[in-house]
Amino acid sequence: MLSSKLKKSPLYIMLSLYLVVSVYPLLWLLFYSFKNNEEIFFTNRFGPPHPWRIENYRNAFNGFDLFMYFKNSLIVSVATVAGTLILALMFSYAVARMKWKFAGASRIYMTAGMFIPMQIILIPLLVIERNLHLQDSYLAVIVPYVAFQLSFATIAFYGYFRSLPPELEESAAIDGASVYTTFFRIMVPLVKPAIASVSIFVFLFAWNEFLVALVMISDNALKTLPLGLLYFQTQFSSDWGAMGAVMVISTIPTILIYLLFSEQVEKSLTVSSAVKG
Numbered sequence: 001m002l003s004s005k006l007k008k009s010p011l012y013i014m015l016s017l018y019l020v021v022s023v024y025p026l027l028w029l030l031f032y033s034f035k036n037n038e039e040i041f042f043t044n045r046f047g048p049p050h051p052w053r054i055e056n057y058r059n060a061f062n063g064f065d066l067f068m069y070f071k072n073s074l075i076v077s078v079a080t081v082a083g084t085l086i087l088a089l090m091f092s093y094a095v096a097r098m099k100w101k102f103a104g105a106s107r108i109y110m111t112a113g114m115f116i117p118m119q120i121i122l123i124p125l126l127v128i129e130r131n132l133h134l135q136d137s138y139l140a141v142i143v144p145y146v147a148f149q150l151s152f153a154t155i156a157f158y159g160y161f162r163s164l165p166p167e168l169e170e171s172a173a174i175d176g177a178s179v180y181t182t183f184f185r186i187m188v189p190l191v192k193p194a195i196a197s198v199s200i201f202v203f204l205f206a207w208n209e210f211l212v213a214l215v216m217i218s219d220n221a222l223k224t225l226p227l228g229l230l231y232f233q234t235q236f237s238s239d240w241g242a243m244g245a246v247m248v249i250s251t252i253p254t255i256l257i258y259l260l261f262s263e264q265v266e267k268s269l270t271v272s273s274a275v276k277g
Helices: 002-032 037-043 055-062 066-097 103-115 122-131 139-163 167-174 179-190 192-208 211-216 225-235 240-268 271-276
Strands: none
Touching: 002 240, 037 240, 055 240, 066 103, 066 139, 066 179, 066 192, 066 225, 066 240, 103 139, 122 139, 122 211, 139 192, 139 211, 167 179, 179 192, 192 240, 211 225, 225 240
16 A cells, blocks of 8 residues: 555656646736735745735726726627637538538638638738728627637537437437437537537637737727736836736636536547447
């Protein structure tokens, strides 16, 4: 018993070190948000604050329209996730489970989108949106975000749909289910772990994306949180503690999203073999 614990001790040490390395940046950001400039730059760079300055959060809310930027980012992120899931699920099911002439070519075409950097198409995208009068609207960023994420989401869902046994659809067809009934009531529930994983990645992308939002949105009332943080940094460059408070608040939704879907993400690692079994 003792020998087995000794053998596992190096593994526990490595896992503990990994835990510290992973968690400490979050703790450092939390400590940062409660410090003043002197502690941040000179006297206490890495330790907990002395004292804990709640006024940093008060200053962040008073000097920064946090709720407006949060609302804009939430609308954009949720709409991006919804649009990506709907389009990617339907397309992936069509190319993975249906036989039609250009299924393989369509999948390759969609996959090729992952190899196109966002910066290359930024100027053509700006011209297109200007001609369509989409600038300074939520659609100005939602539509590109969905387009950028479709390739990744399609690859993820394609693998899951391909892993499902064909007997599921055959049984549904015998029972008189239509294609739409089979898709929405049988196939989609089976890929919930993949939906959770894709939702997290797409949400994080839309929540943190900066470049497209900077180019497409100039109306302050429609700016997302990353743009708002840039404005806060230029307007309140001397109050670093308040900037830390804003950054802490901005990370809360991403942490909550991961905690809500983490169980499904873990299931996604084994769902294919479980379904086959």
